[in-house]
Amino acid sequence: MKPAIARQLQRFRDQSIFRQALDHACDYLENQEARPAFPPPEALNALNAFDEPLPGRPTAADAILQMLHDIGSPATTAIGGGRYFGFVNGGALPIGLAARLLADVWDQNAALHIMSPIAAKLEQVCEDWLVELFELPAGTAAGLVSGTSTATLSGALAARDALLRRRGWDVSRRGLFGAPPIRVVLSDGAHASVGKALAIAGIGAAQIERVPADDQGRFDTRFLPPLDDNTLLILQAGNVNTGAFDDFESLCAAAREAGAWAHIDGAFGLWARACAETSNLTAGMELADSWSADAHKTLNSPYDCGIILCRDRQALATALGASGSYLQFSDGRDGMLYTPEMSRRARAIELWALMKGLGRSGIDDLVAQLCLRARQFADGLAARDFRILNDLVFNQVLVACDSAELTTRTLELIQASGECWCGGSHWKGEPVIRISVCSWATTAHDIERSARAFVAARERASSII
Ligand SMILES: Cc1ncc(COP(=O)(O)O)c(C=O)c1O
Known part of the structure; x- marks a missing residue:
């Protein structure tokens, strides 16, 4: 050189x-x-x-x-x-951010225990703690991935392979061409990332049995088709627009009885399980077979920190496993068994630091606070003659003005104001302003200030349309 x-x-x-x-x-x-x-x-x-x-x-x-x-x-x-309420973008709690800074300097590769004993140890601890926190069946495996999109993909791969194995078809050997079909049942309220995950897993949109969603975006249980042991049923904890939760008690029980595989996309909503005020929303979720979630949403870890949880450890490891003469597996935890990637940054470090830093009570408080602020926002806007379109069950609020055009213009001006930021969406055919209260840093004062920014934006919008 x-x-x-x-x-x-x-x-x-x-x-x-x-x-x-x-x-x-x-x-x-x-x-x-x-x-x-x-x-x-x-x-x-x-x-x-x-x-x-x-x-x-x-x-x-x-x-x-x-x-x-x-x-x-x-x-x-x-x-x-x-005052950032866009998408479902959580903030980053200082302890998670600081641990991440240190972990970035360590620059560990979390693929194998032999590559990073500390990453492997903390992944093991995180797995135990998550299973305990979410009250999942003992032995449930956790893999740490980039986000819920990849977590759902991992769950879909585990489910697909397990269902096909029952039919005597080994995907890793024979591939998908010529495989017996499996059924996938999904509600119209599902997040876009689920369809993408299924497509990557070789299940096209036309192969999915779509079920209508109810007025809150929940799986409408009246339209549940008969399930069987060849079916993957995908449910949701937290609709991205309304925050609504599917009825796991009946749907997961039906899946279990039929021998179907149930997966729950709980990107931000799975954390409701860890809060006394909201845990009822997740009743029955322990009956599912796999779950996806993001620590970088409700738990406020820094990006990127997604989690796949799978009741059948072996099914996940079989779907995602790889071998090579140079790979040195161990008796300890080899994280690459539970993720699509081999080389990965050591996400467990910030996840562990956050769970240790908050403890059960801190996580409970954090989730409750997000819900409280969302309620404050909705009440404050309703008192100022905005229309609130969803039932407030968690941290999402859908807002509209008196006309579609006023809503659209108001949203543009809110976004340009710099005072706060919200995204838009469409709900039941009309444009809406989406509020996602997802940051630990949001105070009552932030909500009040943001509500005032909504009013100012609507006044200006009214004057120009
Ligand atoms: C319900 C739901 N599922 C999946 C996702 C995708 O998560 P990620 O962006 O972490 O892949 C989101 C993102 O907001 C979501 O709200």
Whole structure:
């Protein structure tokens, strides 16, 4: 290597750049509350500075970090602040973020125990704690993946392979072409990621038996088709628009009785199980066979931290297993058995830190607080003559103005205001404003301030349409 380049690269080992990065990070965190919920136009324009040719020579590390801080930080969405209500994007609790910082420096590969004993140990502990927290059957396996999309894919693969195995078909050997068909039953209220996961698993949209959703987006149990032991039934804890939960008590019981495989997509809603006030929403979920969830939503871990839980450990490991002469499996936990990936970052570190930091009571409080703030938001908006369209059971609120056009314009102005940020959606044929209260940092004051931003936006919108 040329000496000039070697000198530059050496600087990446210099601890001062980590201190600089930490300084920038602390500065970012200190200004979190003052940051607009969405970057202003000038911050977005400044991003053009990144449009440069690939540098021919190395760039000094401190200049790189400075550029990220000066131009990158102002162009972030303030999801760590208290007034970001878009999608279902949770905040990041400080203990999780700090543990993640340390884990990033460790840079462990969580594929095998032999690659990282600490990652393997904490995955094992997280698995035990999650099974306990969610009151799942003893022996349930957990895999840590990027998010619920991948978790649902993992559950679908385990289910598909297990159902086909019952028919004497080994997918890993014979593939899917020519395999006997399996049935998949899914409600119209399911999240888009489920259809995608099924397609990746080789189950096309036209092969899915769709069941209508009720007025809250729940699986309408009146239309449950007869199930059998060749069926994958996919249910939902927390509809992305309304927050509604399927009736697990009857649906999971029906699946169990028929020998069908039930999977629950609980991206943000599975955490309702861990809160005394909301756990009734999840009654019967322990009867399912697999569950997907995100720690980066309701639990407020940093991105990306998804979880697949599977009652039949062997089914998950068989669907996702891989072998190779150089792979050294152990008697300890080898995380790659439970995930589609081999190399993975050690997500268990922040997950463990969060569960230890919050404890049962802290998780209970966190979930209850999100629900309380959502209720406050809905009540505050209803008192200001906005229409609330869903039954408030969890942390999602659907809002509309008096006309579709007013709703659309109001949402545009809310998004442009920087005061708070909400996404849009369509509900029963009309445009709506979606509020997802998903951050630990949201205070009663944030809700009040955001409700005022709604009113100001609606006033302006009324004056221009
Ligand atoms: C119900 C539901 N399922 C699945 C997903 C997808 O999760 P992820 O983006 O972590 O893959 C979401 C995202 O909001 C969701 O709300």
